[in-house]
Amino acid sequence: MAALTAIRTCERFKTFYTALAARSGSKKLAIIAVARKLLVILNAIMRDKTAFA
Structure with a gap:
């Protein structure tokens, strides 16, 4: 669900998804890739204690 919201609201994830x-050719695969990318970014934010940019 977070990946779907990120695709709709954040241009960075929307361009990656499209x-x-x-x-x-698979939208499901693209959504899973966005979810993984989002998870990696969130883990880096927690590690570095920085805000999302």
Whole structure:
């Protein structure tokens, strides 16, 4: 659910999603890739104790 919201609201994730969905042909795969990217970014934020930019 967080990945779907990120795709709708954040331009960074939206462009990544559309490019991947067009390249792979699978929207489900693109959503999972966005979720993984979001998780990696959130872990880095927690590690560095910084705000999302």
